[in-house]
Amino acid sequence: MNRFAALFTALDQTTKTGAKTAALAAYFRDAPEDDRLWTIALLSGRRPKRTVTATRLAEWAAAKAGLPDWLFRASYDVVGDLAETIHLVLPPPREASDRSLSDWIGDIRALSRAEESEKRAFVESAWDRLAGTERFVFNKLITGGFRVGVSQKLMTRALAEATEIPEAELAHRLMGDWTPETTSYAVLIEAPDPEASLSRPYPFCLAYGVEGGPETLGPAEDWLAEWKWDGIRGQLILRGGQHHLWSRGEELMTHRFPELARAMDFLPEGTVIDGEVLAWDAATARPMSFAALQKRIGRKTVPKTLLREAPAILYAYDLLEQDGADLRTLPLVERRARLQAMLAGLPPEAPILLSPLVDHSDWEELATLRAGARDMGAEGLMLKRKTSPYHVGRKKGDWYKWKLDPLTIDAVMVYAQAGHGRRANLYTDFTFAVAKGNELVPFTKAYSGLTDAEFRKITAWVRRNTLARFGPVRQVPPEQVFEIGFEGIQESTRHKSGVALRFPRMLRWRHDKRADEIDTHEHLLEMLAQYG
Amino acid sequence: MRTDPRGGPVARPRSAKTPYRRIRTPHYSPVMVLEFRDSGIYCPSGDFYIDPWRPVGRALITHGHADHARPGHGRYLATEAAAPVMRHRLGGLAIETIAYGETRSIGGATVSFHPAGHVPGSAQIRVEHRGELWVVSGDYKTTPDSLSEPWEPVRCHAFITECTFGLPVFDWRPEAELAAGLNDWWRACAADGRHAVIGAYALGKAQRVMTMVDASIGPILTHGAVENTNEVLRAQGIPLPATTRVTPETDLKALTGALVVAPPSALAGPWLRRFGAVSTGIASGWMALRGVRRRRAADRGFVISDHADWKGLDAAIRETGATRVFATHGYTATFRQWLEEQGYEAAIVETEYEGESLDAPEPEELPA
Numbered sequence: 001m002n003r004f005a006a007l008f009t010a011l012d013q014t015t016k017t018g019a020k021t022a023a024l025a026a027y028f029r030d031a032p033e034d035d036r037l038w039t040i041a042l043l044s045g046r047r048p049k050r051t052v053t054a055t056r057l058a059e060w061a062a063a064k065a066g067l068p069d070w071l072f073r074a075s076y077d078v079v080g081d082l083a084e085t086i087h088l089v090l091p092p093p094r095e096a097s098d099r100s101l102s103d104w105i106g107d108i109r110a111l112s113r114a115e116e117s118e119k120r121a122f123v124e125s126a127w128d129r130l131a132g133t134e135r136f137v138f139n140k141l142i143t144g145g146f147r148v149g150v151s152q153k154l155m156t157r158a159l160a161e162a163t164e165i166p167e168a169e170l171a172h173r174l175m176g177d178w179t180p181e182t183t184s185y186a187v188l189i190e191a192p193d194p195e196a197s198l199s200r201p202y203p204f205c206l207a208y209g210v211e212g213g214p215e216t217l218g219p220a221e222d223w224l225a226e227w228k229w230d231g232i233r234g235q236l237i238l239r240g241g242q243h244h245l246w247s248r249g250e251e252l253m254t255h256r257f258p259e260l261a262r263a264m265d266f267l268p269e270g271t272v273i274d275g276e277v278l279a280w281d282a283a284t285a286r287p288m289s290f291a292a293l294q295k296r297i298g299r300k301t302v303p304k305t306l307l308r309e310a311p312a313i314l315y316a317y318d319l320l321e322q323d324g325a326d327l328r329t330l331p332l333v334e335r336r337a338r339l340q341a342m343l344a345g346l347p348p349e350a351p352i353l354l355s356p357l358v359d360h361s362d363w364e365e366l367a368t369l370r371a372g373a374r375d376m377g378a379e380g381l382m383l384k385r386k387t388s389p390y391h392v393g394r395k396k397g398d399w400y401k402w403k404l405d406p407l408t409i410d411a412v413m414v415y416a417q418a419g420h421g422r423r424a425n426l427y428t429d430f431t432f433a434v435a436k437g438n439e440l441v442p443f444t445k446a447y448s449g450l451t452d453a454e455f456r457k458i459t460a461w462v463r464r465n466t467l468a469r470f471g472p473v474r475q476v477p478p479e480q481v482f483e484i485g486f487e488g489i490q491e492s493t494r495h496k497s498g499v500a501l502r503f504p505r506m507l508r509w510r511h512d513k514r515a516d517e518i519d520t521h522e523h524l525l526e527m528l529a530q531y532g
Numbered sequence: 533m534r535t536d537p538r539g540g541p542v543a544r545p546r547s548a549k550t551p552y553r554r555i556r557t558p559h560y561s562p563v564m565v566l567e568f569r570d571s572g573i574y575c576p577s578g579d580f581y582i583d584p585w586r587p588v589g590r591a592l593i594t595h596g597h598a599d600h601a602r603p604g605h606g607r608y609l610a611t612e613a614a615a616p617v618m619r620h621r622l623g624g625l626a627i628e629t630i631a632y633g634e635t636r637s638i639g640g641a642t643v644s645f646h647p648a649g650h651v652p653g654s655a656q657i658r659v660e661h662r663g664e665l666w667v668v669s670g671d672y673k674t675t676p677d678s679l680s681e682p683w684e685p686v687r688c689h690a691f692i693t694e695c696t697f698g699l700p701v702f703d704w705r706p707e708a709e710l711a712a713g714l715n716d717w718w719r720a721c722a723a724d725g726r727h728a729v730i731g732a733y734a735l736g737k738a739q740r741v742m743t744m745v746d747a748s749i750g751p752i753l754t755h756g757a758v759e760n761t762n763e764v765l766r767a768q769g770i771p772l773p774a775t776t777r778v779t780p781e782t783d784l785k786a787l788t789g790a791l792v793v794a795p796p797s798a799l800a801g802p803w804l805r806r807f808g809a810v811s812t813g814i815a816s817g818w819m820a821l822r823g824v825r826r827r828r829a830a831d832r833g834f835v836i837s838d839h840a841d842w843k844g845l846d847a848a849i850r851e852t853g854a855t856r857v858f859a860t861h862g863y864t865a866t867f868r869q870w871l872e873e874q875g876y877e878a879a880i881v882e883t884e885y886e887g888e889s890l891d892a893p894e895p896e897e898l899p900a
Binding site for chain 2 (some may be wrong): 012014015065067068070072074078079080081085088089149423425452464466469471472
C-alpha cells in the first residue's frame with residue numbers, strides 16, 4: 001500500500017489542484033489496475049463495507065496503546081477522526097509490508113464472515129506492519145470514511161489525462177451504482193458494456209450562485225427563470241422496462257419513493273428527466289414544506305400513513321434523454337419544449353408534473369417575483385441561459401441559482417465549545433440566545449460563517465471570559481452579539497425555545513450591538529407564525 | 533496505609549515502574565506556598581508574583597514569550613539568558629537577573645531558577661517556604677534541542693504544570709528525525725528552484741529551526757521579526773548560523789533555493805508575494821493534527837514544538853516527586869483526570885497563558 005499512501009500524502013500536502021491532478025494522473029498511468037479501480041472507487045465515495053465497528057476499533061486501539069477508554073475518547077473528541085486518533089496513539093510498527101491497496105481491501109472485506117477474535121488479530125497485526133501514512137490509510141479504509149480533498153471532478157480530470165478518454169465521457173461512465181466488486185477497470189473505464197449502463201444516470205448539471213446582481217448576466221430575455229424548489233434534486237431514468245431514481249449525490253432512491261414507479265405507466269421507454277422530488281399537496285397544488293419530505297429521507301421502506309401524509313412527486317425541470325437518445329447538447333429551450341410536450345395531457349394521478357417557468361420581461365420584474373418565493377414554498381429562483389446545453393457538473397456562465405436572502409435574527413452567544421478536526425484548537429461551536437424579559441432563551445447552535453481570523457479572535461475572547469465549564473462546553477458572559485441567518489423555522493417540542501431552525505449560521509459578528517439590543521423570543525415566535 | 537487528616541488514603545502513584553520516590557510533605561500541611569489570584573500566581577511569604585497577567589509590584593518571569601512576560605510590572609526578575617529578549621520586547625525595563633541554580637531570598641521565601649528547555653533562558657521557578665517546595669514550570673520541554681538549556685527535573689512537593697499538548701495523540705519524534713524532515717523538504721524545494729518558507733515563532737522556534745537544518749543546502753533568509761530576535765540572541769553569545777534579513781532591496785532572484793524563516797502570520801499575508809514560487813511549511817506541535825494542518829493551508833506541516841508532549845509531561849511530573857499538581861493551560865480537564873488516576877492530587881488553575889497558540893491573534897485584534 002506504499003504507493004497509494006504516497007499518493008495520499010501527495011494529495012494531502014498540497015492545496016493546488018494542478019499538483020493534485022498531476023499526482024493522480026501519474027498514479028493512474030502506472031498503478032496496478034485493481035489498485036486504480038479501488039482508487040477511483042474511494043475518490044468517488046465508494047467504500048468497502050464496514051466489517052469492524054468503530055466501537056471495537058477504538059477499544060482495541062486504546063488497549064494496544066495502554067490507554068483507558070475515557071482518555072482515548074477525549075483524544076478522539078479533539079482529533080475528530082477515529083482513523084487518525086488510532087494512528088496517533090499507537091506505538092510505532094515493528095515490521096513492514098509490501099502488500100497492495102487492493103490486497104488490504106480484500107482482507108478487510110473478507111472479515112465480514114470472521115469471528116471477532118480473528119478480526120482483532122488481523123487489525124492488530126496490520127497496525128504492527130504498517131508504517132506512517134500507510135497505517136492511517138488502513139484505518140481510513142477500515143472505518144469506511146475516506147476524504148482527501150479531491151473532488152470527483154478533479155479525479156475524473158486526472159483519469160482523463162492518464163487515459164486520454166474525454167472527461168465528460170468518463171464522468172458518465174463513473175456514474176451509477178458500480179463497485180469494484182461488480183466490475184473491473186477494463187470494463188468500467190476502457191470498454192463500457194451498454195447493458196450495464198441501463199440504470200446509469202447522467203452527471204448532474206449544477207449551478208453557481210449569482211454574485212452581485214443578475215444584471216451582470218446580460219439581457220434578461222436570454223434567460224429562462226424557474227422556481228428553485230426546496231426538495232431533493234433527482235434524475236428519473238426509464239429504460240429497459242425498469243425505472244431508477246437517483247439523487248444528486250448518486251444515491252439510488254428508487255425504493256424510497258415508490259410513487260414514481262407509476263411513471264412507467266405514463267411515459268415512454270428511453271426517457272431521462274431531471275427534476276426535484278417534493279412532498280406534494282394535491283389540494284393546493286403546491287409543494288409541502290421540506291419538513292414533510294424530511295420524514296421520508298433516510299427511510300428504506302415507507303409506511304402507508306406516510307405515503308398518504310407526504311406523497312412524493314417529481315417536479316420536472318429538464319429532459320436529458322428521449323427515445324434513448326442523449327439530448328444534453330441541445331439548447332435548453334429545445335429540451336424544455338420537448339419536456340413540455342411529453343408531459344402535456346398527463347392525468348392528475350401521474351407522479352410527474354412540469355415545474356413552471358417564471359415569466360418575466362426584465363430583471364426588475366424577476367427581482368419582485370423572487371421576493372415572493374418564500375410564499376410559493378420556494379428558496380428563490382434558478383436562472384438558465386436559453387441556449388445552454390446540459391453541462392457535466394458545475395460550469396460558470398449558463399446556470400445560476402438566485403436564492404432568497406436568509407431569515408435573520410440578532411442573538412447573543414451564551415456557550416462556546418471547541419471544534420474538532422480542522423478546528424481542533426479553536427472555539428467554533430456556539431449556542432445563541434434571544435431575550436425574553438430579563439431572561440435569555442437559548443434557541444440555536446451555529447458553527448459556521450465566520451472567517452478563520454474571526455474564529456481566532458472569538459477563541460481568545462472565550463479563553464479570557466469563561467464563567468463556567470461543563471465538560472468541553474464553556475459558559476461565557478452574554479456580551480458578543482451575532483446576526484444569525486437561517487433558511488427556515490419549524491415548531492419544535494424538543495427545544496425550550498419552541499423552535500428549530502434550518503441551516504443556522506453566523507452571518508456577521510455585530511461588534512456594533514450590545515447584548516441589550518438583541519431580538520426577542522416573541523420576535524422568533526412571530527417568525528415561526530409567518531414562515532413555519 | 534497512612535491517612536491524611538481528612539481520613540482518605542494518601543494517594544500513591546499507580547505505576548510501580550517509577551524509579552523516583554515521592555517526596556512526602558514532612559507532616560501533612562495545607563501550606564500554600566503559592567496562591568492563584570486574579571492577577572497571577574502569587575507568593576504571600578515573598579510578596580511577589582510569577583508570570584502575572586496584570587500589572588503587579590514584583591514579577592518573577594519564567595521566559596520571554598508575550599503571555600508570560602508582560603509589560604507594566606514594578607520590578608522584574610528573570611534569568612540572565614532571558615533578560616535581553618525581554619528588554620528588547622518590553623522596552624527599557626529594569627530587570628534584575630539571576631543565574632540558573634542560584635538561590636535568592638525574597639521576604640520569607642527562597643527562590644531559584646532552573647532550565648525549562650522551552651526557549652533560550654526559559655526557567656522553572658522553585659519557591660521554598662518553611663520546608664515546603666513548589667515549582668512553577670512555565671512552559672517546558674523535556675527533550676533536548678540544539679538551542680535551549682536542557683530541562684532539569686526539580687524535586688518538589690507541588691508542581692505547577694502546563695499541558696498544552698496533554699493528550700496521548702501528541703508524541704514528538706526525535707530531534708534528528710525532525711531535522712531530516714526539514715532538510716529533505718528544503719533540498720527538494722532548492723532542486724525545484726523554489727524558496728522553502730517556514731513559519732515559526734520569532735523567539736525560540738525560529739532559531740531552533742535554523743540550528744537544526746543543514747545550512748550547507750542554501751542561504752537562510754529571515755523576516756524582520758525573526759532577525760530582530762536573532763540579533764538579541766547573538767549579542768548574548770548564542771551561536772546561530774548566518775542569516776540575511778529580507779528587505780525590499782534583497783535580491784531574491786540571486787538567492788533561489790533559500791530557507792526563509794518567518795513568523796506563521798507572515799505566511800498568510802502579502803509579505804510572502806515577493807518570493808514568487810515557494811513551498812510553505814509551518815513548524816508547530818499542532819501540525820500533528822491533520823485537521824489543523826489542512827486549515828492552515830500550508831504545503832507542509834512539521835511537528836516541531838517547544839512544549840512537552842504527552843510522554844514528556846508524564847515523565848516530567850513523575851521526576852519531580854510531587855504529590856500535588858496544578859494544571860494551568862492546555863487540555864486541563866483531561867489532564868487533571870489522568871493525573872488523578874495516576875494517584876496525584878490534581879487541580880486546574882485558570883490562567884491567561886496560551887501555550888503554543890498557533891492562532892494567537894495580535895493584541896490589537898482582540899475585541900474590546
